[in-house]
Amino acid sequence: xxxxxxxxxxxxGSADLTIKLWDIHTGECLKTFxxxxxxxxxxAISPDGATxxxxxxxxxxxxxxxxxxxxxxxxxxxxxxxxxxxxxxxxKMLISSSSDxxxxxxxxxxxxxxxxxKGHTLYLNxxxxxxxxRTIASASYDQTVRLWDVGTGECLKxxxxxxxxxxxxxxxxxxxxxxxxxxxxTIKLWDVKSGECLKTLRSERLYEEMNITGVTGLTEVEKATLKALGAVxx
Numbered sequence: 001x002x003x004x005x006x007x008x009x010x011x012x013g014s015a016d017l018t019i020k021l022w023d024i025h026t027g028e029c030l031k032t033f034x035x036x037x038x039x040x041x042x043x044a045i046s047p048d049g050a051t052x053x054x055x056x057x058x059x060x061x062x063x064x065x066x067x068x069x070x071x072x073x074x075x076x077x078x079x080x081x082x083x084x085x086x087x088x089x090x091x092k093m094l095i096s097s098s099s100d101x102x103x104x105x106x107x108x109x110x111x112x113x114x115x116x117x118k119g120h121t122l123y124l125n126x127x128x129x130x131x132x133x134r135t136i137a138s139a140s141y142d143q144t145v146r147l148w149d150v151g152t153g154e155c156l157k158x159x160x161x162x163x164x165x166x167x168x169x170x171x172x173x174x175x176x177x178x179x180x181x182x183x184x185x186t187i188k189l190w191d192v193k194s195g196e197c198l199k200t201l202r203s204e205r206l207y208e209e210m211n212i213t214g215v216t217g218l219t220e221v222e223k224a225t226l227k228a229l230g231a232v233x234x
Contacts, residue, residue: 004066005049013040019054021066033064035071042084046091051108053094055082061096063108073111077104084126088150089133097124103138103148117148119155126168130175135192137178139166145180147192157195161188205230 001012009030013019019033019040038057045052045066052064061075061082080100087094093114094106101124103117122141129136135156136148145159145166164183171178177198178190187201208230212223227233 002043002045004045005047011043011045011052013043013054015039019043019052019064021052031066031069033069033071035062035074036060041082044085044087044094046087046108047089048091051087051091053085053087055085055096057081059098061085061094061106063094063111075106075111075113083124086127086129088129089131095127095129095136097127097138099123101140101142103127103136105136105150115153117146117153117155119146119158120144125166128169128171128178130171130192131173132175135171135175137169137171137180139169139180141165143182145169145178145190147178147195157192159188159190159195159197161197161200162186207231 001010003010009021010024011019011021017036020029021031023030036056036058040054040056042055050066052066054062059077059080062071063073064071077098080098082096082098084097085094092108094108096104101120104113105115107114120140120142124138124140126139134150136150138146143162143164146155147157149156162182162184166180166182169178169180176192178192179187181187185202188197189199191198206229207226210231212226212231213234
């Protein structure tokens with residue numbers, strides 16, 4: 001899902017192959033966008049509110065005129081599934097992530113592929129543009145977050161503190177901090193300049209800090225389950 005810049009409407013993408021535009025005050029569906037032929041994983045709205053981008057398992061990114069509902073451009077990603085899209089702050093470029101482990105940078109006006117960022121070793125789940133437009137962040141099943149220089153395509157940092165797939169990334173408004181969330185059940189806050197992990201956020205699990213040292217009557221499988229739910233054994 002994504003909000004329009006005016007805050008009055010939002011869009012949602014679905015496994016039913018459609019995108020819908022909603023009035024958030026009345027709940028009315030204002031428009032349905034149709035054209036994808038497989039699951040839609042991600043949607044984004046340009047900063048001026050005029051253009052909608054969508055990413056799909058049909059290996060394409062589509063650009064839509066929000067007012068008319070027309071698909072005015074289809075960006076083809078070879079044979080690879082597209083999982084995430086994000087506009088640059090000036091609305092002139094779009095980034096996409098896909099199953100070929102790359103991030104792609106597109107020119108909105110021409111539809112041309114400007115740059116491909118390579119380095120991840122497994123599927124990418126999420127991409128984000130920094131608000132200052134200088135940096136791209138990408139999150140991957142390879143358990144890393146990568147920071148890229150938009151101008152050069154250079155990988156600036158590899159953030160490696162997660163212990164499972166990284167699902168999503170988001171920059172702070174001042175572009176100085178990045179948040180990432182993972183299947184390791186944590187959210188991590190990173191210093192973009194240094195790459196340092198500033199803080200790890202984690203909700204308490206069902207048996208958080210319950211000490212099972214010396215407990216009897218439990219199988220090893222049961223102990224492992226309790227530990228996964230927060231128990232500790234010294």
